[in-house]
Structure formats: C-alpha cells, structure tokens
Amino acid sequence: MANMAQAIRMALHFAEENLELKDVFGEDVGAPLGGVFTATQGIKSAWNTPLDERGIIGCAMGVAMAGDRCVAEIQFADYIFNTIDLLKMAGNTLWATNGKQELPMVVMTPNGAGIRGSLYHSHSFDAHASRMPGWKIVVPSTPLDAYGLMLSAIEDPNPVMYLNPKALMRVRGEELIPGEPADEKELKSMIDAPIGDRSKWKPKWPKLEDYRVPIGKGKVTREGTRATMVSYGRTLIVCNQVADKLKAEGIDVEVIDLRSVYPYDWQLIKSSIRKTGRVMFVNEDTEVTNFAEHLAYRTTQELFYELMARPRVVAAKNVPGIGLHPNLEDNTVPQPPRVEAELRELLAETP
Amino acid sequence: MESMPNIESKTKTAPKQKGSKDLPLPKEKLLQIHNLMVKARSLEERLIKIYKAGDAFFWIGGPGEEAFGVTLGMLADKGKGHDHDWMHLHYRCTPTLIAMGMPMGDSIRLIMNKATDVSTGGRNFANHYSYPEWNVAPVTSPIEVQYSTAIGTAWAQRRAGGKGISVVTGGDAGTAEGDFASCLIWASRPGNELPLLITVQNNKWGISTNYDSQHGEKHTSDRGKAFNIRTEVINGNDPIESYLKLKEVMEYIRQEKKPVVLEAQLSRLYGHSSADGANRRDEPCCIELFEKRLIEWGLITRKECDDIKKAYDAEARAEMEAARNEPDPEADSIWDNVYVDNENGDWRKF
Ligand SMILES: Cc1ncc(C[n+]2csc(CCOP(=O)(O)OP(=O)(O)O)c2C)c(N)n1
Numbered sequence: 001m002a003n004m005a006q007a008i009r010m011a012l013h014f015a016e017e018n019l020e021l022k023d024v025f026g027e028d029v030g031a032p033l034g035g036v037f038t039a040t041q042g043i044k045s046a047w048n049t050p051l052d053e054r055g056i057i058g059c060a061m062g063v064a065m066a067g068d069r070c071v072a073e074i075q076f077a078d079y080i081f082n083t084i085d086l087l088k089m090a091g092n093t094l095w096a097t098n099g100k101q102e103l104p105m106v107v108m109t110p111n112g113a114g115i116r117g118s119l120y121h122s123h124s125f126d127a128h129a130s131r132m133p134g135w136k137i138v139v140p141s142t143p144l145d146a147y148g149l150m151l152s153a154i155e156d157p158n159p160v161m162y163l164n165p166k167a168l169m170r171v172r173g174e175e176l177i178p179g180e181p182a183d184e185k186e187l188k189s190m191i192d193a194p195i196g197d198r199s200k201w202k203p204k205w206p207k208l209e210d211y212r213v214p215i216g217k218g219k220v221t222r223e224g225t226r227a228t229m230v231s232y233g234r235t236l237i238v239c240n241q242v243a244d245k246l247k248a249e250g251i252d253v254e255v256i257d258l259r260s261v262y263p264y265d266w267q268l269i270k271s272s273i274r275k276t277g278r279v280m281f282v283n284e285d286t287e288v289t290n291f292a293e294h295l296a297y298r299t300t301q302e303l304f305y306e307l308m309a310r311p312r313v314v315a316a317k318n319v320p321g322i323g324l325h326p327n328l329e330d331n332t333v334p335q336p337p338r339v340e341a342e343l344r345e346l347l348a349e350t351p
Numbered sequence: 352m353e354s355m356p357n358i359e360s361k362t363k364t365a366p367k368q369k370g371s372k373d374l375p376l377p378k379e380k381l382l383q384i385h386n387l388m389v390k391a392r393s394l395e396e397r398l399i400k401i402y403k404a405g406d407a408f409f410w411i412g413g414p415g416e417e418a419f420g421v422t423l424g425m426l427a428d429k430g431k432g433h434d435h436d437w438m439h440l441h442y443r444c445t446p447t448l449i450a451m452g453m454p455m456g457d458s459i460r461l462i463m464n465k466a467t468d469v470s471t472g473g474r475n476f477a478n479h480y481s482y483p484e485w486n487v488a489p490v491t492s493p494i495e496v497q498y499s500t501a502i503g504t505a506w507a508q509r510r511a512g513g514k515g516i517s518v519v520t521g522g523d524a525g526t527a528e529g530d531f532a533s534c535l536i537w538a539s540r541p542g543n544e545l546p547l548l549i550t551v552q553n554n555k556w557g558i559s560t561n562y563d564s565q566h567g568e569k570h571t572s573d574r575g576k577a578f579n580i581r582t583e584v585i586n587g588n589d590p591i592e593s594y595l596k597l598k599e600v601m602e603y604i605r606q607e608k609k610p611v612v613l614e615a616q617l618s619r620l621y622g623h624s625s626a627d628g629a630n631r632r633d634e635p636c637c638i639e640l641f642e643k644r645l646i647e648w649g650l651i652t653r654k655e656c657d658d659i660k661k662a663y664d665a666e667a668r669a670e671m672e673a674a675r676n677e678p679d680p681e682a683d684s685i686w687d688n689v690y691v692d693n694e695n696g697d698w699r700k701f
Contacts, residue, residue: 022510050540054499055533062503062517065488066433068510085493086500097481097489098472099688133696134689157691216701266701298698 001172002180002187004164007143008039008108009191010177011150012071014208016045019154023063025049026056026073026108032198036075037110037169041193042203057083057107061090064105069154074109077163078123090159091134106153106160111139112234112284113333114167119321121166122329124285126233126261129161130294136215137161137261141236143173145259148213156215163261165233178209218265220272224252227278227347230269230295232258235282235314235334242340251347261291266298273299277308278346284333287315309349314342375591378650384425384590385645386659388417388638391446393663394455398445398462398477399621399629401671407462410629412478413443415620416552418637419587422594423550424450426601427518429485433511437486437504439497439519442478443552444490447520451485455663456670463671466678472687473680486515495521495528498549502537505545509608516546516604523614524557526571538610539578547610548601549575552587554619558627575612587615588637 002010015021023045026035030048034041049056053074060072074080080087093103113122129137136158140146146164153160172184181187190204221236222243229239236257243253254272258264273279279299281292296311316322316333323329374381395414402410413420424447428436440447445458460468462477470481470489481489488500497519505517519534538545551571555562568574572582581603585596593615600611618634645651689696 023506050533050536052533052536054529055502055537058496058499058501058530058533059503059506059537062437062488062500062505063507064503065483065500066437066504066507068507086496089491089493089496093489093491094691095688096471096475096479096491097483097688098468098470098474099691099693100470100481101483101489102691136690158694263695263698263701266698294698 001174001184002143002177003170003172004140004143004146005037005039005169006187006191007146007173007177008150008164009041009043010180010205010208011147012040012043013205014210015069015151015154016043018210019151020069021045021071021154022068023047023070024073025059025070027051027075029073032193034193035073037166038192039108039164039169040073042191053079053083054086057086057090060105060107061086061093061103064103064159065101069104071106071108071154074107076121076123076166077109077111077125078120080109080125084128087135088132091132093134094158095134102157103159104157106162108162108164110166110169111163112165112167113322113329114165114234116324116326116329117166117322118324122322122333124283124316126163126283127285127289127291129163130261130291135159135161136263137163138215138259139163139165139233139261140259141165141168141233141257142175144175144177144211145213145257147177148211149215149259151210152212152215160215163233167234168237178211179207181206213259216260216263216265218256218258218260218268220254220268221257222247222253222255224254225276226251226253227280227343228254228256228269228272228276229280229282229343230256230258231282232261233283235284235339238334238336238339239282241336242343245340246343253343264295269295270303273303274306277306280312280314280343280346282314282334282339284316286318287313288318290315308351309346312342312346314339374648376594381591381645381650384421384594385641385651387421387425387450388446388590388641389656389659390455390663391417391421391449392638393660393667394449394458395445397664397667397671398458401459401462402625402629406675407477408464409625410462410477411442411624413445415554415618415634415637416443416587417446418590418641419552419593419615419617420444420446421450422590422597423447423518423520426594426597427451428515431484431486432515433508434513434515435486436515437488437501437508437517439488439501439504439517440480440490441497441521442476442490442492443522444480444520445478448480448482448487451487453480453482455667456674459667459670460674460677463674464680465674466680467674472684494525495530497521498530498534501547502534502545505538505547508546509543514605516548516601518548518550520550520552522557523551523553523555523562523571524560524565526551526574527565535575535578535580535612539580544609546604546608548604549610549612551612551614553614553616556619556623558623570614572612572614581609581611583611583613585613585615587617588635588640590637590641
C-alpha cells in the first residue's frame with residue numbers, strides 16, 4: 001500500500017495528465033529532491049522556487065488569476081505565517097470582486113506535530129486557516145483520502161488549503177488507490193527516486209484512476225453508540241486507536257474523520273451526536289480559539305437538550321511552542337493516553 | 352519643494368509648427384493622450400466632490416498621475432487570457448483604466464458603493480477596480496501585494512509563450528515591503544526571467560512620511576540593477592516621455608521575455624486620500640504642463656482645452672446623478688460569492 005507521500009505524488013501525476021494541472025511549485029519540490037517529504041518526486045511540472053513563502057503564495061494567486069491550475073507548497077506549515085495577509089486576500093478575492101475573479105489554487109503544506117520537530121516543524125495551521133473565509137480546508141488522514149482530496153482540491157474553483165499531516169506522510173494505507181499495484185515493493189520501484197544520482201531517473205507511473213473524496217464530506221471510521229469522537233489528520237488516528245482499545249472492553253465509540261475543516265460535515269456530526277449524546281472534538285492545534293471550539297459551541301446551540309455530557313475539546317496546550325524533548329511534545333499535543341482519559345471521563349459523566 | 356518631482360522633461364523641445372513631422376508623437380496621438388488625461392482628471396475631481404458632499408465614505412485616487420497612467424493604459428494590450436497584458440494596479444490607477452476604456456460611471460458607482468458597481472458590488476473602496484475580462488487584477492488595499500501576484504500571471508504568460516506581459520504598479524513607500532523584493536527575485540531567475548514591467552510611481556510620499564527620510568537608494572528602480580534587470584527612471588509628469596519610454600520597454604519585454612523596473616517620478620496633487628483632506632497641493636500639474644506645450648505647438652487652443660474639460664465635467668456629473676438613484680447592495684448579499692457559483696459558505700446551513 002502507498003504511503004501518504006506516494007499517494008499525493010500519484011494524485012499530482014493524475015492531475016497533470018487529466019485535470020490540466022499546470023504547475024507544482026515550492027521550495028525544493030522539483031528535482032532532485034521532490035519535496036522534503038518526497039510528495040512531489042517525479043512530477044513533470046514540479047519546479048523549485050526561491051526560498052520565499054510570500055512569493056510562492058503570490059505566484060499561486062497570479063497563476064490562478066490567469067486561469068491555470070496549480071499546487072503550491074509551503075515546505076512546513078510553520079513557515080506559512082508570513083503569508084497570512086496574502087492568504088486572507090486569496091480567500092476574499094472572489095467576494096471582494098462580487099464574484100468576478102476566481103482563484104482556483106491549492107496550497108499544500110505539511111501540518112502538525114509528531115516528527116519531533118520542535119518549535120518550527122510542529123505547528124498546526126488548521127485553526128488559523130479556519131479563520132480565513134473563502135478558503136476550503138482539507139486534512140487527509142489516510143493515503144486514499146489524500147489522493148481523493150487532492151484531486152477534488154485541484155478541480156475546485158476556489159482556493160483550497162491542503163494540510164497534510166507531517167507525521168502521517170510515511171504511514172501506509174489499508175486501502176489501495178485505484179490503479180495502484182498491490183505489491184508495495186513494486187510501487188516503490190516504480191515511483192520512488194533512487195538514492196544517489198537521480199539525473200537519469202524517471203518514474204514509471206501505474207495506470208491510475210480517478211477517485212474523489214468530496215470536500216465537505218466526513219466519514220465514520222469506527223461505528224459506535226456510546227460517544228462520538230470528531231477529529232481529522234494525525235489525531236484521527238489516535239482516536240481510532242483509543243476507540244479500538246475501548247471496543248475490546250465492550251465500549252463502542254463512534255469516530256468521525258471530518259476530512260474537511262471547512263466546509264465541514266455538520267449533518268454527519270449531528271446525526272452521530274444525536275445517537276450517542278456525548279461528543280469530543282480532537283485536534284492538535286492550540287486550544288484557545290481552536291476550530292473545535294466552534295464545533296463544541298454549535299453542538300451546545302443545536303443539541304444542548306440531547307446531550308448527556310458536556311462536549312469536550314481536546315487540543316494542544318496553549319503554550320508558545322512544541323518542545324523538542326518527547327516529554328515536552330507529548331505533554332503538549334494530544335497523545336493516546338490523554339485522549340483515552342478524556343474519553344473515559346466523557347463516558348462516565350452523568351447528567 | 353520637497354515633494355516635487357524635479358527631473359527635467361526630456362521631450363520639451365519639440366518644434367513649434369503645427370502638424371510638423373518633427374513632433375515627438377503624431378498630432379492625433381498627442382491630442383488623444385491629452386483628452387484622456389483630462390477625462391481622468393474630471394472623473395477624479397468628481398470623485399472628490401462626491402466624497403466631500405457626503406456621498407462616499409472615502410476617497411483615494413490618482414490625480415496628478417494622468418501623464419503616466421493614461422499612457423500606460425493606452426499601451427496595454429487589453430483583453431482576456433495569456434496573450435493579453437495582465438495589469439496589477441493599485442488605487443491610483445483611474446487614469447490607466449480610463450485609457451483602457453472604463454466608463455466613468457463604473458468608477459462613480461464604485462465610490463458610491465452602489466449595487467451597480469461592477470468591480471465590487473458596493474463592497475470596496477474607491478479605485479479598487481476589478482476587470483478580469485480585461486486581465487485587470489482586483490485592486491486591493493494592502494500595500495505591495497500586487498508585486499507578488501504579478502509574479503504568477505507573468506509566469507503563466509511565460510509558460511504559455513505568447514505575447515502577453517504583466518504590468519505592476521505601486522507607490523514608492525511600498526517598495527520597502529518584502530513583496531517588492533520578491534518581485535525582483537522571481538522576475539530575474541536565470542533562465543526563467545519573467546515578462547514583467549515592474550513600475551513604481553514615485554510621488555516622494557508614503558502617507559505623511561517622505562521618501563528621503565526612509566530610502567538610502569537614489570531611485571527605487573536602482574534595486575533592479577542588483578538582479579541584472581534593465582532599469583529606467585522617467586519624468587512621469589511628462590506624458591510624451593512616459594508614452595515613448597513605456598512603449599519602448601513594453602516592446603522590449605514582449606520580445607526579450609525579460610523584466611524591466613521603471614520608476615516614474617510624478618506629483619500627488621490632492622494629498623494621500625480623503626484622510627488628509629483631499630485638497631489641491633502646490634505641486635506641478637501634468638495636464639497644465641502638457642497643455643502649455645500643446646498650445647505652444649499650435650495643436651490645440653486654450654478654449655478647446657477648456658471645452659474638453661467642461662464636457663467631461665458634465666459627463667461625470669451626469670453619471671453621478673444617474674448613480675444616485677440606483678439601488679444599494681442588499682444586506683443579505685453578504686453571503687453572495689463567498690465561493691464560486693454561490694456555493695453555500697454559511698456554516699449555519701452546512
Ligand atoms: C500593508 C499596508 N500597510 C499600511 C497601509 C496603509 N497605507 C495606505 S497607503 C499608504 C502609503 C503608501 O505610500 P506609497 O507606497 O508611496 O504609495 P502612494 O499612496 O504614495 O501612491 C499606507 C501606509 C496599507 N494599506 N497596507
């Protein structure tokens with residue numbers, strides 16, 4: 001099975017061939033490296049930009065204005081912050097022009113912690129991104145979703161922020177991408193660049209097929225009746241693990257992979273909470289003015305009298321950075337023991 | 352005066368006989384430039400009056416920039432798509448859009464934030480135009496961002512290989528922003544140079560901060576030299592010099608597919624914006640200077656100049672009167688165009 005980096009690569013290749021994707025650019029995304037996570041290795045239209053995030057976002061906006069499709073990468077979400085007014089502008093361009101100027105662009109950036117990346121390779125951007133109306137924001141948690149969301153993002157006529165979880169880039173999926181060879185060694189020999197001299201290397205792409213994950217649609221990854229956990233990205237995997245552990249004890253907990261932060265699948269969340277009466281929203285961005293707080297707020301507004309317990313937000317502690325030592329990182333971003341403890345408390349609460 | 356662009360007009364010594372083949376430009380062209388400059392001025396003066404009469408919340412615009420702005424608009428290859436020029440303009444570019452054929456009424460409806468404002472539907476400030484149908488990128492308030500987005504259209508044009516170029520305009524103070532440096536760097540990547548005309552309209556002022564107190568470089572365009580970009584400094588108060596130099600460099604960019612940085616030194620005739628009063632300042636006026644020459648050369652009379660002005664003043668006034676009775680944006684329209692095709696952006700309806 002492909003890992004997420006390979007899945008993104010395959011999606012970009014499919015889009016070059018079938019969706020008129022014209023440009024993939026960013027720092028070190030072209031040959032020879034193909035991106036620091038190798039997500040753009042072998043992509044024909046991938047090119048290296050100056051080390052200039054504002055230039056990258058500005059360029060993407062201009063390419064989109066001109067009507068061409070592009071995927072621009074910010075090497076780590078940690079370095080996207082100096083572009084925030086350009087991002088805001090990308091989000092408001094259609095609105096500011098009362099519908100005249102579309103900006104069909106994708107910004108892809110590795111998001112979140114989990115790679116022992118210390119202060120500047122562990123940031124999350126989903127909460128900030130959710131405060132930029134006009135953008136769509138997606139966060140895959142599996143290679144197959146990474147593939148399907150990327151194709152949807154490229155074809156979407158709006159700006160789409162694609163937050164790929166850093167810690168999941170090397171994790172293999174459990175489902176085949178349509179057209180992917182079943183043998184993962186075979187895939188590797190086809191599309192992974194060799195170590196050493198790559199000047200003559202060209203990928204051999206499998207015959208990939210179209211596959212979309214619609215933006216705005218979540219997915220139930222674990223069915224259950226006792227409580228609902230809503231998450232995305234790296235912490236979704238944590239929620240699955242915790243749900244599996246409790247399942248072994250006979251406690252079935254529903255897990256929803258939101259996949260899109262905005263627009264988000266409220267109907268799926270709502271129907272699950274109606275069933276369970278208990279909900280916990282989990283992500284790894286800092287906890288104050290976290291996107292999950294909006295979901296928790298909405299839950300109290302619309303489902304207050306159907307709740308059996310206070311909605312929970314489990315997110316990163318509100319400290320200025322994520323420390324390098326595992327004791328520090330693990331005490332900052334949600335880890336399985338903390339998620340489990342919060343979940344048990346949620347399950348135990350009586351109205 | 353500190354703020355006065357003080358470079359000699361290189362084109363002031365044209366012969367005095369009417370219709371002479373020695374004129375710096377054909378007579379018709381000179382008169383067309385003049386006519387459009389007056390039209391843009393009449394419009395800007397009307398916008399200021401609209402503001403002062405309380406029919407607009409804010410005015411910012413380009414009176415004093417007509418010589419440069421009009422000639423730029425005349426030379427732009429207007430149209431949609433990679434093969435036409437992309438214009439990344441700022442809030443002083445009414446003269447450019449007038450020269451490109453924008454009706455006066457568009458600008459008036461914009462400043463009066465009417466539902467009929469074709470650029471923004473009543474959402475944005477005066478002079479924040481948007482004409483994707485002419486490759487005119489939306490004008491936006493953050494200073495200098497257009498120097499970053501211009502990279503992208505120029506790149507798309509380079510990739511397409513056609514004859515379209517991108518043009519970006521902005522003020523002198525804004526060149527201190529990183530986007531200006533981004534523009535120089537991205538435009539001059541070896542082997543991937545961009546067909547991009549990078550202009551700076553140097554009126555020697557930010558809002559109230561003067562150029563000399565903040566800039567060690569003599570000309571903003573000098574910064575292009577470090578990137579091996581061709582640079583030019585022109586008297587932007589002289590429409591003939593502006594026309595000739597812009598024509599030359601735009602042809603160069605079209606052919607060579609390489610950037611140019613051009614600084615135009617010009618006046619700011621009504622201050623920064625309505626925030627500092629929008630009153631006439633004592634700086635050289637490009638229209639007065641030009642008319643003096645045209646009259647001297649026998650190409651037009653004082654009376655003809657005055658008649659042109661009067662006619663445009665009347666047109667601008669009539670447009671204002673028409674716009675006044677037009678509908679305002681509906682309160683509920685805030686949800687329109689959050690996403691393409693009015694896909695719902697309101698979380699309450701997810
Ligand atoms: C990023 C940003 N900072 C500050 C402002 C407020 N502001 C508006 S115009 C202006 C001065 C701009 O001066 P200059 O670039 O020389 O252009 P000019 O207005 O003189 O044509 C300032 C500070 C802004 N719009 N954007």
